[in-house]
Amino acid sequence: MVNSFKRSFISVKRHTITPSKAKEKTHLGSNPLSTSLAGLHLRNPTALASGILGYSTASLQSIAEGGAGAVVTKSIGLTSRIGYPNPTVVQAKYGLINAMGLPNPGIDEYVHEIRHAKTVLTVPLIVSVYGFSAEEYAKTAQKAAEAGADAVELNVSCPHVKETGSEIGQNPKTLATVVKKVKATVQKPVIVKLSPNVTDIVELAEAAVEAGADALTAINTVRAIAIDVETAQPVLSNKRGGLSGPAVKPIALRCVYDISEKVKTPIIGCGGITDWRDAVEFLLAGASAVQIGTAIALKDPAVFKTINGGISACLKKKKLGSVKEIVGLSHRS
């Protein structure tokens, strides 16, 4: 197994070693988990997924203390939203379905939190933004960036709010318009979070990359519904929601694998990652880093430490010096 890992490592050099990364490796010394993507330096390849906790600095800091290499805020828009009434979360077998409705204080309020967070956090702060037009995305992203966000992640994939999210991210042209507009406005790295609720996610990934995306996050939740038998009613107040958790992991993994086959832009894998093995699978599929959300409900913020410990042990066992060496390994012929 060790040999096969090493052999495959050699055969996928193109995915992993670039001169700048090699230099950084020396610079960062011996931390095998450190990595970088879209200009962000990460102490490890795990990040908090958007939508989970992520309003307040104290929450984000508790996630960072739990071991995350970066944190992504809840999605913030131009104006505040109170979201949907409860139930906003319902448990499915092997996952959760949620339709929160993008509750957020609006960027003009949230810039204060971003500024405060930047004085506390020692890991990159990625602000997730959504909008109802390209202009709104750009304006919100610009304010977030100016307040100190290290990067913005465009939520073009929320499956449960009309006229934003996946309604933008399901159409390559609309998606490209939004990404271009944001890229033209914002000086920080722009990450595009893709929806799996499309015929061909690769087409959308390519559209985002051509429009200038610095990285891609794959995937957002999978459109889903829960119906109660006794009342014969959908459980969520919004009826439809997005499925997360272990149930979606194989879908997310396939999405990352497909995208990474066609696109050189760094990918952040997201969807149902619960343990180190899940995380390593995503790295092998081509993700440079992973995001974790639903698993926090099982293992608390310390889930990041546990997963990173597992990745470290795996690298050691395979006699590999850096997590970067396993990115995309599963694509070897």
Added chain:
Amino acid sequence: MSASLTVANTLRVTRILSVKTESPTTKTFTFKDRLCAKAKPGQFLMLWIPRVDEIPLSIMNVEGHRVSVSVKAVGDATRALHKMKSGEIVGLRGPFGNSFTENHGRILMVGGGTGNAPLLFLAKKLAAKAKRLALVIGAKTKSELLFLTQFDALCTKQSTIAATEDGSYGLKCLATEPLDKFLNKEKLDMVYACGPEPMIRQVFDLAEKRGIAMEASLERLMRCGIGLCGSCVIGKYRVCRDGPVFTAAQLREVKDELGISKLGFDGNRIPL
């Protein structure tokens, strides 16, 4: 499977077994639910009122396979629930959160409003074991002094002190006034508090001044109930997951927010 996906989190529907009027504003609802019937004092459940809302409620009692919650009609969801009768369908998730520790020394409970519900549950557990069990209870008026007769039966003799804002029963003042005197007079091992957060804050300040151990059950706007959505955070803590019961040491860490502010539905900080 893992903890978040345990059966305890799964929504199940059940029928209302009974409804009891406790006061002009508060009713107690009882359901059959084997999981919630295993709850400890301080834990809460999420109650789904179909087509209306899903809300967190502290557990007031468990008996056999039955669980009870006491609900004050304050908003759309609780008013809708107050209109429901036995036999009607609701959904349950839980029990969630941590519980009060069971201290068997000299105990004082401080309760306000429906905050008395989890304290009554706790008092039932402590009554036979605690060296001393006292209560300071406050309300606007006599009819809202919830569970006073039950507390009288459970507490050490002559150890329940009631205060009403309108003076219709007991002392005419806020609960914190007799509390201050009580703390000056008696040596205590533990103060348990549940009620409006400004009251909890005052209890905390008084207990801190004297270095008395304390646990308080807090309330916040809640959505998921399982530690994910971030709606109910106070400082670094999630009330649904790290609480709802917090120790004096934890309350100290969130002093800037305790009794002062919470997050609104849009994630904006609003005054309490």
